[in-house]
Amino acid sequence: xxxxxxxxxxxxxxxxxxxxxxxxxxxxxxxxxxxxxxxxxxxxxxxxxxxxxxxxxxxxxxxxxxxxxxxxxxxxxxxxxxxxxxxxxxxxxxxxxxxxxxxxxxxxxxxxxxxxxxxxxxxxxxxxxxxxxxxxxxxxxxxxxxxxxxxxxxxxxxxxxxxxxxxxxxxxxxxxxxxxxxxxxxxxxxxx
Amino acid sequence: xxxxxxxxxxxxxxxxxxxxxxxxxxxxxxxxxxxxxxxxxxxxxxxxxxxxxxxxxxxxxxxxxxxxxxxxxxxxxxxxxxxxxxxxxxxxxxxxxxxxxxxxxxxxxxxxxxxxxxxxxxxxxxxxxxxxxxxxxxxxxxxxxxxxxxxxxxxxxxxxxxxxxxxxxxxxxxxxxxxxxxxxxxxxxxxxxxxxxxxxxxxxxxxxxxxxxxxxxxxxxxxxx
Numbered sequence: 001x002x003x004x005x006x007x008x009x010x011x012x013x014x015x016x017x018x019x020x021x022x023x024x025x026x027x028x029x030x031x032x033x034x035x036x037x038x039x040x041x042x043x044x045x046x047x048x049x050x051x052x053x054x055x056x057x058x059x060x061x062x063x064x065x066x067x068x069x070x071x072x073x074x075x076x077x078x079x080x081x082x083x084x085x086x087x088x089x090x091x092x093x094x095x096x097x098x099x100x101x102x103x104x105x106x107x108x109x110x111x112x113x114x115x116x117x118x119x120x121x122x123x124x125x126x127x128x129x130x131x132x133x134x135x136x137x138x139x140x141x142x143x144x145x146x147x148x149x150x151x152x153x154x155x156x157x158x159x160x161x162x163x164x165x166x167x168x169x170x171x172x173x174x175x176x177x178x179x180x181x182x183x184x185x186x187x188x189x190x191x192x
Numbered sequence: 193x194x195x196x197x198x199x200x201x202x203x204x205x206x207x208x209x210x211x212x213x214x215x216x217x218x219x220x221x222x223x224x225x226x227x228x229x230x231x232x233x234x235x236x237x238x239x240x241x242x243x244x245x246x247x248x249x250x251x252x253x254x255x256x257x258x259x260x261x262x263x264x265x266x267x268x269x270x271x272x273x274x275x276x277x278x279x280x281x282x283x284x285x286x287x288x289x290x291x292x293x294x295x296x297x298x299x300x301x302x303x304x305x306x307x308x309x310x311x312x313x314x315x316x317x318x319x320x321x322x323x324x325x326x327x328x329x330x331x332x333x334x335x336x337x338x339x340x341x342x343x344x345x346x347x348x349x350x351x352x353x354x355x356x357x358x359x360x361x362x363x364x365x366x367x368x369x370x371x372x373x374x375x376x377x378x379x380x381x382x383x384x385x386x387x388x389x390x391x392x393x394x395x396x397x398x399x400x401x402x403x404x405x406x407x408x409x410x411x412x413x414x415x416x417x
Contacts, residue, residue: 173272181411
């Protein structure tokens with residue numbers, strides 16, 4: 001099993017979905033999806049009085065977005081950035097509910113955010129998405145998961161998770177889908 | 193020197209003190225050799241404290257730090273990550289004791305480019321592994337000169353170059369980088385495209401070999417020495 005920590009509003013998590021599922025399929029395993037709240041900021045505007053660090057972060061943010069869009073375009077993946085990334089805690093909390101088909105939920109949640117502009121921090125929206133993807137979850141179950149989300153997030157941060165997408169394989173952590181060739185090699189060695 | 197322009201088909205920005213640049217050097221040199229090209233290697237001297245906080249270690253212990261827990265997690269991960277790939281390349285990567293001033297050793301990249309371009313791979317292959325084994329004080333001019341000598345590059349004139357036209361060229365280039373959209377290492381620049389990170393090497397290779405077939409996704413190429 002391949003453990004992956006994602007956030008629906010994280011562009012790199014979205015772009016990791018297809019290649020990760022493809023690798024899991026190739027290896028005959030499944031992906032165990034975990035929630036982690038990533039920090040997604042508005043694209044900073046250039047200011048005349050910005051510090052060197054602020055300039056660095058602004059340039060980095062702009063280039064990262066351009067790079068995500070570049071690879072999305074090359075792969076034919078629809079991807080629309082929002083001015084305000086918003087939050088996705090409620091949809092992330094759903095990953096801690098008992099889901100019959102988590103893969104379907106994850107894919108549709110990503111599309112809902114990146115293509116349809118849905119609010120994944122809205123409980124009715126998320127419950128509808130769960131229903132549509134064959135994952136009937138009672139409202140009380142979702143609310144319970146939401147209530148314990150912050151505590152789980154804190155625990156994960158203490159465990160060293162700091163960003164998404166993060167793969168966890170035994171005691172190793174890998175940030176980003178660029179590690180999939182190494183992950184494949186490690187998993188193939190593990191099964192002999 | 194213009195940040196985004198070169199006679200070479202690819203500009204490669206690196207900094208000796210970056211562990212990610214360290215693990216990018218071998219696969220980038222390999223690509224350069226495979227394709228029979230001469231890439232335009234240039235210094236980007238990172239100002240790490242401005243965006244990742246700062247810390248100083250002594251005898252393996254942090255004695256001074258201005259970093260948040262998230263920044264510490266990111267820095268620790270960066271070293272662990274670079275280390276596992278460095279080990280696959282047959283190298284040792286030790287955590288650094290401080291944030292080094294690499295202007296002098298990075299200026300040496302410009303010097304080797306100008307005086308003995310064919311010695312640049314030898315220079316990078318000498319400096320990077322030794323620095324990350326903590327065997328080089330790259331702030332010391334005599335150490336930088338010994339690196340040039342070990343790589344078979346000219347030494348005479350470097351000290352003066354480093355204080356005059358070399359420093360000027362280095363500083364002029366650094367001033368252009370943020371406005372050009374370049375912020376980290378390794379960065380690959382070609383035909384107006386700016387790509388940060390060695391995960392783009394499959395795409396760079398695809399581009400330099402004629403863009404045949406579908407474009408590859410990002411990936412760290414895995415190889416063992």
